[in-house]
Each structure stands twice: as C-alpha cells, then as structure tokens.
Amino acid sequence: MQTTLDLADALTAGNLVPDAHVATILRKHGVRRLCTTATDFRKFDFFEVIHPLRTVAASLVRSSR
Structure with a gap:
C-alpha cells in the first residue's frame, strides 16, 4: 500500500502533499x-x-424529462 510520502513523491507537486x-x-x-x-x-x-x-x-435533467 502506498504511503503519503510515496504518493507525494510520485505526484511531485508541493500542493498535492496535503491531498496525498x-x-x-x-x-x-x-x-x-x-x-x-x-x-x-x-x-x-x-x-x-x-x-x-x-x-x-x-439528476435534475433526468427528472425533468
């Protein structure tokens, strides 16, 4: 299983570290x-x-038909 650091390293963007x-x-x-x-x-x-x-x-589009 990937860890936060593995994901952050793989994505290499500073703003994605919290998302990772x-x-x-x-x-x-x-x-x-x-x-x-x-x-x-x-x-x-x-x-x-x-x-x-x-x-x-x-959902609204489907229900209006």
Whole structure:
C-alpha cells in the first residue's frame, strides 16, 4: 500500500502533499468514492471522485424529462 510520502513523491507537486495525505487516509479506511469539487483528487486512481454539483444537475435533467 502506498504511503503519503510515496504518493507525494510520485505526484511531485508541493500542493498535492496535503491531498496525498487525505487520499492515503481515505484509502486506508476503505473509502472508494469521494464527493468533492477539488479536481486534484482525480490524480489518485484508487477511488472514484464525484463532483456534487454535476451529480445534482444530472439528476435534475433526468427528472425533468
């Protein structure tokens, strides 16, 4: 399993270090989906990132048909 430092080293961007830390904790606790507007989390391939506003908008479009 990758650690925070492994992920941070692999991504090599200073601003991603806190995200790598959060992503590592989420992975350790078995989180498979993350609902966030932060696009940086898409760089981590071990969980699905869901944009909450796009999900709501898609739901509204489907329900209006």
